[in-house]
Amino acid sequence: MAKNKLIGDPVTVSMYANQFSFLARPLTRELKADIDVAIVGIPFDLATTGRAGTRLGPNGIRQASSNLGWEGRRWPWDFDACQHLQIVDYGDLDFIPGAPEDLNNAIAQHAKGILDSDTCMISMGGDHYVSLPLIRAHAEKHGKLALIHFDAHTDTYPNTTEIDHGSMFYHAPRQGLIDPEHSIQIGIRTEYRPEDHAYQVLDAANANDMSAADIVKAIKARVGDMPAYLTFDIDCLDPAFAPGTGTPVVGGLSSDKALKIIRGLKDTNIVGFDLVEVSPAYDHAQITALAGATLMVEFLYILAHQKRQRLGMSDS
Numbered sequence: 001m002a003k004n005k006l007i008g009d010p011v012t013v014s015m016y017a018n019q020f021s022f023l024a025r026p027l028t029r030e031l032k033a034d035i036d037v038a039i040v041g042i043p044f045d046l047a048t049t050g051r052a053g054t055r056l057g058p059n060g061i062r063q064a065s066s067n068l069g070w071e072g073r074r075w076p077w078d079f080d081a082c083q084h085l086q087i088v089d090y091g092d093l094d095f096i097p098g099a100p101e102d103l104n105n106a107i108a109q110h111a112k113g114i115l116d117s118d119t120c121m122i123s124m125g126g127d128h129y130v131s132l133p134l135i136r137a138h139a140e141k142h143g144k145l146a147l148i149h150f151d152a153h154t155d156t157y158p159n160t161t162e163i164d165h166g167s168m169f170y171h172a173p174r175q176g177l178i179d180p181e182h183s184i185q186i187g188i189r190t191e192y193r194p195e196d197h198a199y200q201v202l203d204a205a206n207a208n209d210m211s212a213a214d215i216v217k218a219i220k221a222r223v224g225d226m227p228a229y230l231t232f233d234i235d236c237l238d239p240a241f242a243p244g245t246g247t248p249v250v251g252g253l254s255s256d257k258a259l260k261i262i263r264g265l266k267d268t269n270i271v272g273f274d275l276v277e278v279s280p281a282y283d284h285a286q287i288t289a290l291a292g293a294t295l296m297v298e299f300l301y302i303l304a305h306q307k308r309q310r311l312g313m314s315d316s
Contacts, residue, residue, distance in 0.1 A: 019066045021089035022124075022296070028088050031117040036085040037303060038114050039296075040123045041092035042107060045279075046100050047129035047165045050246040053279035057289075058092055058124040060244075060280035061296070064289035068297055076263075078315055081297070081304035090114065100163050104133050111137035120303060122296055125276030127246070128155060131231045132168040138229055138272040139177040146226040147172070147183035147199070148219055148270070150236035150258065152249040154185055154192040154201065165277075169199070178229070184222040186215060186261070187236035189251050204251050212257050216264030229272040230265070230299070232258075234292050242291050244283025255291045262298045266305045273299045 021027040022039040031038060041058025048054065073080040093110050095103055111134050114121045123134055128151075139145050149155075149169065159167035169185075172178045180198035189204035200222050207215060235245045238252035278292045305315060 019063060022062050022293070023065050023069045023082070023087070025087045025089045027091060029090055031088070031090075031114065031119050034086050035088055035117070035119050036307065037087045037120045037122060037300065038090040039087065040090045040110070040114065040121055042123055042126040042130045043092050044095065044097075044100075044103065044125070044130055045127045045246075046097065047163045048127045048246050049164070049166060051279060051282060052246065053281040054125055054127045054246060054277055056280045057126055057276070057278035057292070060278055060283065060286070060289040061124050061275070061292045062089070064286045065293040065297070067286075067290060068293055074297060074301060077301050077305075079304065079308070081301045084304040084307055085300060087300065104136075104162060107133035108137045108140075112140065115141045121272060122299060123272075123274040124292070124296070125274065125278070127165040128231070128233050128276045129163055129165040129168060130276065131274055132162055132172060134272065134274055135168075135172055135177050135229050135231075136175070142227040142271045144176060144226075145178045145271070146223040146228040147178045147180075147185075148223065148228050148230040148265070148268075149183065149185040149199070149233075150187050150231070150253075151185060151233040152187060152204070152235045152252060153190045153233070153247070154188055154197065154199070155233075156192065156197045156199070169197070173198075179226065182223055182226050184219055186219070187253050189249055204253065207253060208251075208257075212260035212264060215261050219261070219265065220268060223268060225269060227269050227271045230262075230270050231274050231276065232262075232295055233277045234275065234288055235277055237291060242278075242288040244279050244281070244288030245277045246279050246282075247277075255294070258295065259298055262295060262302070266302045267309075270299075270302065
């Protein structure tokens with residue numbers, strides 16, 4: 001049996017029964033004043049150029065999260081994030097699959113409704129295109145953002161349409177949403193031309209030779225004090241750790257290194273987070289979905305750590 005712990009409302013649930021939400025959190029669209037985090041699924045994959053199937057990513061991640069709900073506090077943290085955060089699963093964005101031209105505004109408005117309630121939003125794709133309207137909504141609230149981008153691809157390929165999972169970070173700086181001079185991409189290992197954009201790139205070959213601590217230092221030096229949006233394409237991980245994705249590329253990061261990097265950003269001003277490109281149809285034994293769910297839990301611990309810091313509590 002697993003403890004489904006809400007602040008002041010402990011509930012005992014089975015790990016595998018009625019697993020409809022992320023970490024078995026309450027499934028609701030009622031954002032009360034005390035809600036800290038809303039988990040949101042965006043099951044859209046019509047912008048993909050490789051193998052389709054990421055529309056099933058949010059549900060795959062939710063199912064895999066049942067393996068994490070029993071843990072209580074997560075190693076190596078010394079507290080249980082669910083004892084310090086009120087977390088809800090906001091469900092999936094509703095949209096008409098046959099009308100993707102309406103999706104830009106639909107995603108941005110969906111996100112705006114959550115952010116306007118001063119609730120932090122953690123999003124699950126879906127293909128990586130969904131990051132563009134999500135960033136648009138976050139920039140409207142927080143101003144121009146730094147981008148922390150984990151991926152095998154730079155996604156800066158020129159394209160006249162915004163609905164493409166390889167051109168979000170071509171459009172975003174041109175629309176004044178992110179500052180590339182304070183943005184960084186980690187894990188890149190496909191063709192790109194540095195002269196085409198101003199992002200700092202830590203390619204996978206170099207990142208794999210660096211320690212996680214040194215990568216964290218590079219990210220912090222680049223981002224500085226700017227509000228940052230963190231987007232994690234699961235294909236940043238090597239296919240050994242994330243086979244279930246549309247465009248797998250060998251030579252990526254390990255899940256261990258990625259988790260250490262995310263954990264090291266606990267005092268960075270990250271205002272938004274998304275996890276994209278999990279495609280369960282190509283997954284094996286939930287390896288990819290579990291990696292995605294675990295990365296999301298790690299970010300929840302960052303938010304819990306920061307809340308504890310604001311309340312004068314310290315980690316041992």
